[in-house]
Amino acid sequence: MRLPEKFENTMRSLLGEESAAFFATYSQPRTSGLRLNGLKIGLEEYEARFRPSGEGAFGGLERLQRIPWAQGGVYTDEQDRPGKHLHYYLGLYYVQEPSAMLPAELLDVRPGHRVLDLCAAPGGKSTQLAAKLQGRGLLVTNDNAAERTKALAKNVERAGTTNALVTNEEPAALAAAFGGFFDRVLVDAPCSGEGMFRKDEDMIREWEKHSVERCSLMQKDILREAAKLVAPGGKLLYSTCTFSPAENEASIARFLSENPEFKVVPVQAPAEWGLAPGRPDWLAVEERFGLDEERIASLAGTVRVWPHRARGEGHYAALLVRRSEGEAAEPAAVRKAGEEWEFPLLIGQPGAGKKPLKSSPGGKRTPGRGEPPRGKTPSKSASAADEDPREKLLAFARETLPGWRPEGMLRARGEQLYLQPDALPELGRLNWVRPGLLLGSATKHRFEPSQALAMGLRMEEASRSLRLRSGEDEALKYMKGETLQPEPDRIVGPDGEPAAGRGWTLVCIDGFPAGWGRWDGTILKNELLPGWRWI
Structure with missing residues (x-):
């Protein structure tokens, strides 16, 4: 691999005697891995269920080698091509570089937390955070590049995440809207990408175009706004995939000088992981930003992944905590029960959802960017069920999903209905990509469920299901978008017995x-959208 001369000289200067071992890694295979999706299945269960039958994604691996710092993480052989397996399309795992799994693990996310992934696309770390939440609390996953949010939303939905919102905003807009709202904030910052040279040689050309200095300034701006989003006592995880001290230890030193209410939480990692401490000794005087020696020394509590020390590509991570007595930005007021759009989904109770959608207090108002349109007033000749999208949803759910018990608030956006987690502020003016779990569309004649809803369900919640195995031809045909003609007794109910009815x-x-x-009793019309099909 032809590395930039400037990069080689810098790394030799920094690493000294270690540099020979470091450069030797560029003639070795890059690392690859996958992480089982804890929202759907754990590693032990996956291995027990699918490895004996040969239907799993581990292919020719004789022995699984676990990624030590990642729950459910496994090193893979690139020849296995796990991204082509049906289980990838089912969201059972996410193909992810092993070092990239470290930041979300260090952030200490627990069920019930309010979590923000600020620079999230394409969504690998977001799906990891979602698995930590286990459907409880809130995940806001954001990227400021509109073209990247499509993949972000799809990956979050494929993972079966039901408590996430996807936004396309600049960090400053989120800080203005939410304030100090989040228990955990992840900033996987844009960087010069030096740690990815072995994985993707295109990163070398990008490095030569986008200087370390430019990236460092970008990181400064992002971290300034990220600080405002952390609640007192909350944690902020900053990570990059570069080796540059200017983008790593220096970025954190600048942050600490500007935000004295934050401090470094030392990363405690077993020696066998092969992780290395941060290097405050690599900082020039001007990169210390006036910090005292104690605060500079604390940067050794950040962590680096070196490819010659650990089985992973280059990475850096710094965990910070906001002191509880610190003053955070005023958090946005949480929406209370009974306010606009509040609508508990009581699927099993006839008559639920009769309350009409309410308009805003104080008369009519033009919705802001990303806000849902207000409910239309039914005509005298139209029934409530014809006009109220919630009634169509409830009719669908009672007939098709009798075992479904969602929690949250319903939100309408044109014909589309979303389920939002409870305790979410009213944030209508943000640029939403997904203002919650997309349930489907209430068209003129019926409710049409979404792919996102399907991915977040359990098989037993449906009144009718067709149960296939990945080794069957019908499974591949379905994933390719083809129509199926299963025997009628294969359409079964929650108990596995043949189900009555059509639809x-x-x-x-x-x-x-x-x-x-x-x-329809004979044919199963395929409703899998083109973008979700197996290729």
Whole structure:
């Protein structure tokens, strides 16, 4: 691999005697891995269920080698091509570089936390955070590049995340809207990408175009706004995939000088992980930003992944905590029960959802960017069920998903209905990509469920399901978008016995939802959207 001369000289100067071992890694295979999705299945269960039958994604691996710092993480052989397996499309795992799994693990996310992934696309770390939350609390996942949020939303939905919102905003807009709202904030910052040279040689050309100095200034701006989003006592994790001290220890030193209410939480890692401490000794005097020796020394509590020390590409991570007595930005007021758009989804109770949508207090108002349109007033000749999208949703759920018990608030955006987590502020003026879990669309004649809803369900919640195995031809045909003609007794209910009736049917593969079909008694019409099909 041809490395930039400037980069080589810098690394030799920094690493000294270690530099020979470091440069030797560029003639070795890059690392690859996958992480089982804890929202759907754990590593032990996956291995026990699928490895003996040969239907799993581990292919020719004789012995699984776990990634030591990542729950459910496994090193893979690139020849296995796990991204082509049906289980990837089912969201059972995410293909991710092993070092990239470290930041979300260090952030100490627990069920019930309010979590923000500030620079999230394409969504690997967001899906990891979602698994930590286990459907409780709130995940806001954001990227400021509109073209990247499509992949972000899809990956979050494929993972079966039901408590996430996806935004396309600059950090300053989120800070202005939320204030000090989040228990945990992840900043996987844009960087010069030096740690990814071995993985992607295109990063070398990008490095030569985008200087370390430019990236450092960008990181400064992002961290300034990120600080405002952390609640007192909350934690902030800053990470990059570069080796440059200017983008790592120096960025944190500047942050600490500007935000004295934050301090470094030393990363405690077993020696066998092969992680290395941060290097405050690499900072020039001007990169210390006036910090005293104690605060500078605390940077050794940050952590580096070196490819010649650990089995992973280059990475840096710094965990910080806001002191509880510190003054955070005023958090946005949490929406209270009874306010606009509040609508508990009591699927099993006839008559639930009769309350009409309310307009804003103080008369009519033009919705801001990303706000849902207000409910229309039904005509005298139209029934409530014809006009109220919630009634269509409830009718669908009672007939198709009798075991579904969602929690949260319903939000309308045109014909589309979303489920939002409880205790969310009213944030209508943000640029939403997904203002919650997309349930589906209430069209003129019926409710049409979304792929996102299917991916967040359990097989037993559906009144009708077609249960396939990944080794069957029908499973591959379905994932390619083809129409199926299953025997009628294969359309089963929650107990596995043949189901009566026709209509929306949850198609499952190896016990996990793959998407929707419509059963007419003979043919199952494939409702899998083109962008979700197996290629």
